[in-house]
Structures are given as structure tokens and as C-alpha cells.
Amino acid sequence: MSGATTEAVRLQGASLSFGRRVLWHDLDLTIKPGEFFAVLGPNGSGKTSFLRVLLGLQPLSHGTAEINGRGLERGSRDIGYIPQQKTFAPETPLRARDLVGLGLDGHRWGIRLNARKHRRRVDELLEMVGAEGYAEAPVGQLSGGEQQRLRAAQALASDPKVLLCDEPLLSLDLHHQQAVSAMINRQCHEKNSAVVFVTHEINPIIDYVDRVLYLAGGQFRVGTPEEVMTTEVLSRMYNSHVEVIHNQGRIIVVGLPDATTHQHGEGE
Numbered sequence: 001m002s003g004a005t006t007e008a009v010r011l012q013g014a015s016l017s018f019g020r021r022v023l024w025h026d027l028d029l030t031i032k033p034g035e036f037f038a039v040l041g042p043n044g045s046g047k048t049s050f051l052r053v054l055l056g057l058q059p060l061s062h063g064t065a066e067i068n069g070r071g072l073e074r075g076s077r078d079i080g081y082i083p084q085q086k087t088f089a090p091e092t093p094l095r096a097r098d099l100v101g102l103g104l105d106g107h108r109w110g111i112r113l114n115a116r117k118h119r120r121r122v123d124e125l126l127e128m129v130g131a132e133g134y135a136e137a138p139v140g141q142l143s144g145g146e147q148q149r150l151r152a153a154q155a156l157a158s159d160p161k162v163l164l165c166d167e168p169l170l171s172l173d174l175h176h177q178q179a180v181s182a183m184i185n186r187q188c189h190e191k192n193s194a195v196v197f198v199t200h201e202i203n204p205i206i207d208y209v210d211r212v213l214y215l216a217g218g219q220f221r222v223g224t225p226e227e228v229m230t231t232e233v234l235s236r237m238y239n240s241h242v243e244v245i246h247n248q249g250r251i252i253v254v255g256l257p258d259a260t261t262h263q264h265g266e267g268e
């Protein structure tokens, strides 16, 4: 993170409501190139909606949003996106390597890399997510975790300025959680992409995260994990006593209200 570069993401006075339900209100935020930014919060707090705003799929109720100094548009070349997991139908007529290749061609309006370079780059991406072994397999016949690794490879293919990730580690085993999050981290800190990473669980990425946006109950807090993930801050946001324990580099949140289904500290 450095220099007087264009902000990767900028929100000013941003609010999003559905009917009387306010997800967040008056959010001013900039995310810099090379910043790893996590979006946390309980179910229904607005994490996916936040990504949908940046994807140009969800208009703000108030305020403005920009990616890379420009207004939001669908299908922006500057954005890579790992969607929340959905499985492909078993008969989907696409091989694993074709899916990853789409990430290279998708934005190029028909101008392809020459065939050899294309193949080499797809091989490289497949290897990065440990998918070489099923490169030729039809995607619909792969497991959820295998498909998710391909989506991660596809999103990185175009070297995006902003990488939006919606729970990208769901359904991955621990080994592949580590592999995929390390790959996203390299894209961020070595290739200077801004990463916006939606998750229920900060611990698998705790070593990489620069700042978090924590959404809960129509409120938000932005800061480093140490600033935001505290007993005082979260208790205030949930309006109920929540205990946050920092232990050996991990953050465990205890005593969340019943209505929330947070998973801090579980499932590892």
C-alpha cells in the first residue's frame, strides 16, 4: 500500500436500504491498490449487497461509489469476481480449463492471446489452485470445492485491479483454504490488486487482512482487525455483551446474540 495512486474503491456518503431496513448509512470509505480489505458481519447484515454495489448490480440508496476513479458499471474490466458458491449443472458443456480460460478471454472482445500463450497461462492458473489433475474434466462433474478453486483461478486470470470475493473459501478443505487465500494474498500484495473479501470467518485470512468493514444491525465500523474486533466495539454494535478473545494470532468471538449465526472461531 503506497503512493498517490487512484483509489481502487471509493464510497462517499453511501447508504443502502431495502424498504425500512437500513443495511448501512453514510459510509465514507476508500480502499487502496494493494490493500486486503475484509467485509465481516452476521447473516443478512449486507455483505453480499456491498459487493453487488461494487459490481454495479445494486444501486445505492444515497451517495456515490467509484472503482478505479470511474463510476460503477457492470462487467468492468477492472474487476475480478469470485462469486458465492453455486454448483454447475452436471451436464454443463465446459471443461475445467475452458472455465479458467474464459477469465482470460472474457474481457478481450474477441482478441485472444495466441493459442500457445493462452494454454500456458491457463496451465499456470490451474496449477496455482492445484487443479492440474482435473483440467480436462467437465466442470459439472467436479465437487463443489474443486469448482470453487476454478472460479478463483478464473477471477485472477485477467490480473484485475479490484478483486471481489464472496465467501471464496466455503466448501474448501483446510489445505485448499490456505492455498486459495495465499493466492489471493499474492494477487493483492505482490500484484497490487485491491481485494474486497466477504467472509463470516476472519481467522483463515487474519495474517493477510489490512482493514475490515464490520456490518451489524444497520451499523458499520472500519479499521484494522485490532481496532474493530474488540469486546467494546462489537458489544456496542450488537447492543449486547460480546466477548472477543485474541489468542495466538486468532480472533474468537463469544456470546453473539441468538439471531446471528456467526462462525468466528469455528470450523477450522
Ligand SMILES: Nc1ncnc2c1ncn2[C@@H]1O[C@H](COP(=O)(O)OP(=O)(O)OP(=O)(O)O)[C@@H](O)[C@H]1O
Pocket (backbone or CB within 6 Å): 018, 023, 041, 042, 043, 044, 045, 046, 047, 048, 049, 050
Ligand atoms: N434486492 C433486494 N430486495 C430486498 N431485500 C434485499 C435485496 N437484496 C438483499 N436484501 C436483503 O438485505 C439483507 C442483506 O442481504 P445480504 O445478502 O447482503 O446479506 P449478507 O450479509 O451477505 O448475508 P449472508 O451472510 O447470509 O450471506 C437481507 O435481509 C436480504 O434479504
